[in-house]
Every structure is written in structure tokens, then in C-alpha cells.
Amino acid sequence: MKILSIETSCDETAVAIIECNGGFENPSFKILGNSLLSQIEIHKEYGGVFPSLAKREHAKNLVPLLENTLKQSSLYLEARPPSKISDEKIKEIEKILEKESGLFEKLKELLLKIEIPNVDTVAVTYGPGLEPALWVGLNFAKALSIAWNKPLTPVNHMEGHIFSVLMREKKEFLISNPPAERAGFQFPMISLLISGGHTELVLIKDWLDYEIIGQTRDDAVGEAFDKVARMLGLPYPGGPEISKLAEETRNKNYENKWSLPRPMISTDGFDFSFSGLKTSVLYKIKKLPEITDEIKKEIAREFEDAVVDVLISKTKKALQKYNAKTLIIGGGVVANKQIRQEFTKLADKQNIKLMLPENSLSTDNAVMIGIAGYFRFISNKKTRNPLELRAEGNLRL
Ligand code: KG4
Numbered sequence: 201m202k203i204l205s206i207e208t209s210c211d212e213t214a215v216a217i218i219e220c221n222g223g224f225e226n227p228s229f230k231i232l233g234n235s236l237l238s239q240i241e242i243h244k245e246y247g248g249v250f251p252s253l254a255k256r257e258h259a260k261n262l263v264p265l266l267e268n269t270l271k272q273s274s275l276y277l278e279a280r281p282p283s284k285i286s287d288e289k290i291k292e293i294e295k296i297l298e299k300e301s302g303l304f305e306k307l308k309e310l311l312l313k314i315e316i317p318n319v320d321t322v323a324v325t326y327g328p329g330l331e332p333a334l335w336v337g338l339n340f341a342k343a344l345s346i347a348w349n350k351p352l353t354p355v356n357h358m359e360g361h362i363f364s365v366l367m368r369e370k371k372e373f374l375i376s377n378p379p380a381e382r383a384g385f386q387f388p389m390i391s392l393l394i395s396g397g398h399t400e401l402v403l404i405k406d407w408l409d410y411e412i413i414g415q416t417r418d419d420a421v422g423e424a425f426d427k428v429a430r431m432l433g434l435p436y437p438g439g440p441e442i443s444k445l446a447e448e449t450r451n452k453n454y455e456n457k458w459s460l461p462r463p464m465i466s467t468d469g470f471d472f473s474f475s476g477l478k479t480s481v482l483y484k485i486k487k488l489p490e491i492t493d494e495i496k497k498e499i500a501r502e503f504e505d506a507v508v509d510v511l512i513s514k515t516k517k518a519l520q521k522y523n524a525k526t527l528i529i530g531g532g533v534v535a536n537k538q539i540r541q542e543f544t545k546l547a548d549k550q551n552i553k554l555m556l557p558e559n560s561l562s563t564d565n566a567v568m569i570g571i572a573g574y575f576r577f578i579s580n581k582k583t584r585n586p587l588e589l590r591a592e593g594n595l596r597l
């Protein structure tokens with residue numbers, strides 16, 4: 201089956217079409233089309249994501265991205281004569297999109313221009329994330345679902361990050377050709393989710409069956425990276441900047457002069473806390489007459505090491521406690537090279553099957569929403585009318 205997926209939870213507008221087969225037993229995926237527009241340059245001057253601006257940009261980008269994705273997938277077929285969509289449906293779509301500036305007019309033009317594409321469902325992120333941003337994608341998906349008479353499949357963004365590990369972008373098909381079991385998956389699994397808004401340890405008992413066993417009590421890891429970067433005068437998003445600087449010290453003889461704390465590293469349980477670590481950086485740099493480039497590199501390195509130590513320690517304990525042999529790491533922060541390296545070492549040592557997303561699928565994208573949408577769609581757990589669905593900024597797994 202083919203899934204059209206839409207992601208607008210933060211500052212990336214993304215649309216994808218993927219072909220999915222094999223069900224839970226032997227899932228395989230192929231990307232037919234994948235388009236993404238990042239708003240990073242626009243938000244940079246605010247030092248973070250500005251929700252109403254993100255909303256406006258999503259509304260501007262969605263139709264061109266959809267058009268592009270349909271073309272990549274060879275599902276863009278011009279309609280001659282123009283497609284007929286009943287006045288009633290057009291009115292309904294106009295109402296749904298009334299708060300999304302300019303989106304209705306652009307979408308209507310496209311809908312009349314093309315044949316209904318051969319997709320089986322429209323999957324969309326409905327949370328967690330920035331609510332104004334989520335609403336645009338959700339309303340857009342509802343409008344498509346009505347216009348084309350396709351079922352709507354709501355997706356939890358974090359579940360998307362979990363499933364992002366299943367895709368290998370360069371190869372046509374994914375991992376689980378051979379089947380999941382033979383590829384080394386074993387329940388229960390542990391998933392560490394690390395992004396700009398989340399830091400969670402999740403016990404995956406079975407497909408789609410989750411228990412959050414630990415989470416951050418204050419800042420998320422990505423947020424801490426971004427805030428420390430700002431203190432060091434580095435641009436948004438700070439994660440890649442810190443990581444670049446830290447790397448520059450890794451091949452050198454480095455004397456650690458900074459010794460930052462490893463918050464909650466030896467507490468029982470699996471919760472995290474990163475705000476103390478961030479504040480500790482602040483106190484240290486406040487005392488300095490000048491933050492030289494060399495100091496920035498050293499602090500970046502020590503900060504990254506502190507984060508890695510805490511993440512590794514808690515995850516190791518979780519794997520042991522639940523006797524899990526598979527570890528999935530997802531979320532934008534997993535783009536971090538040091539985190540990848542240290543977890544790879546841990547997995548080798550402990551004989552754990554480690555699943556990481558490809559770099560291009562670590563940060564937000566619509567491919568992962570399509571994969572999660574596939575599993576949700578085939579699991580048939582319909583609870584309510586999807587057209588009544590609301591964006592949920594604080595949605596949990
Ligand atoms: O998953 P994501 O794209 O968006 C959210 O759902 O939050 O994650 C974005 C976060 C940002 O905080 C960004 O600084 C961080 O991921 N990030 C990194 C790296 N690349 C992105 N953090 C550390 N090292 C990186 N290389």
C-alpha cells in the first residue's frame with residue numbers, strides 16, 4: 201500500500217509518499233517521494249523556533265511540497281478536464297482551512313488540476329509539538345482526506361522517531377527483508393528518544409505497546425544543547441554547532457579544565473535532568489573575562505561528554521533491568537556523532553542490537569511519519585472519528 205504522510209510539528213515542513221508491504225511480520229518500505237523544507241534560516245534570528253512564524257511558513261510550503269512529492273512518486277497526473285470535487289466538499293475544505301492563511305486557495309487550485317492520486321491513506325503528525333504548527337498539517341491532511349475520500353491516519357511524532365530506524369534511504373528496501381525477527385529485533389526493546397522537546401526512555405513491549413519508564417524533569421537534551429550553544433554565542437540550532445566544536449578537541453591532547461556535573465547519573469530510576477548542567481555552564485562562563493574560541497571548544501567537549509555519560513548510564517541500566525536486547529535511538533539529537541559512537545561501543549560490549557536512523561532521517565521528516573502511519577493503519581485500532589481529531593501539543597506515547 202501507499203501512504204502519503206505529512207509532518208509540521210516544529211520547524212520542518214515535510215511531505216512523503218512511501219510504499220509499504222509485509223505487515224508486522226515482514227515490513228518493508230520504499231520511499232517514492234520525499235520533500236522537506238527547513239525553516240532554520242528564518243528562525244535563526246530569533247534564536248529558536250517562533251511558533252506563529254512556523255505556522256505561516258508551513259501554510260506557505262505545504263502545497264508546493266505536496267506537488268513535488270506527487271511528481272517524484274509519478275502520482276501527479278494532470279486531470280483533463282479538471283477534477284470534479286463537489287461544491288459541498290469544497291465548502292467543507294474551505295471551512296477546515298479558514299485559519300491557515302492562503303492555504304485553501306492554493307490547495308483548491310491543485311486539487312482541480314490533478315487526478316486523485318493512488319494512495320491508501322493520509323498519515324499526519326497530530327502531536328506532540330508546537331500546537332499552531334501541528335494544526336496546519338493536521339487541517340491540511342483533513343482537507344486531503346475529504347477531497348480524495350481517503351482515510352486519515354493520525355501519528356504520534358515520537359512514534360515516528362522510533363520507526364525512523366527502520367528505513368535505509370539509499371537502498372530501495374529496508375532492513376526487514378529479511379524479516380524483523382531474523383534482522384535481530386527482539387521484544388522487549390528499549391528506546392531512547394532525544395530531541396529538542398523530549399528526552400525519554402521507553403520500554404517497547406510489543407509493536408505499538410509502549411511504557412515511558414523515564415523522562416526529563418526539566419530541559420530536553422536538544423534544548424540543553426541549544427541553550428548552551430546560545431551562551432557560547434553560537435547560532436540556532438546549537439546541537440550541530442556544539443558537536444562540531446567538541447569534535448575539534450577529540451583528536452588533540454585535551455586537558456579537561458571544566459568538570460561539569462553529570463546530573464542524576466547515579467539516582468535510582470530512569471529520569472533525567474539537564475537544566476543544572478546548563479546552569480553550571482552559565483556560572484562558569486560568567487566568571488570569565490573573555491570566552492575565547494579555545495574555551496568554547498573545551499566547554500563544548502565537556503558538555504557533550506557529560507550528556508553522553510548520563511544517557512549511556514541510564515540506558516544501560518534500563519537495558520539490564522528489562523533484559524532488553526534491542527536498543528532503538530531516535531530524535532534529532534541522535535545526529536550527534538559522539539552519541540552514535542559511544543552507543544555503538546556500548547552495544548558491541550553488551551551484545552545489544554542497536555538501531556539508529558540514518559543521519560538524514562534523524563531530524564524531523566515525513567518518511568518516519570509514513571512508517572508509523574503504516575503500522576497504525578494496519579493495526580486497525582480506530583478509536584474516534586479522525587476528522588474530529590485535534591492537535592495535541594503534549595501528546596504522549
Ligand atoms: O527531532 P528534532 O529534529 O526536532 C524535535 O522534534 O525537537 O530535534 C531537533 C534537536 C535540536 O535541539 C538540535 O539542536 C538537535 O536536535 N540536534 C543535535 C544535533 N543535530 C540536531 N544535537 C546534538 N548534536 C547534533 N549533531
Ligand code: ZN
Pocket residue numbers: 357361395396531532563564
Ligand atoms: Zn522530532
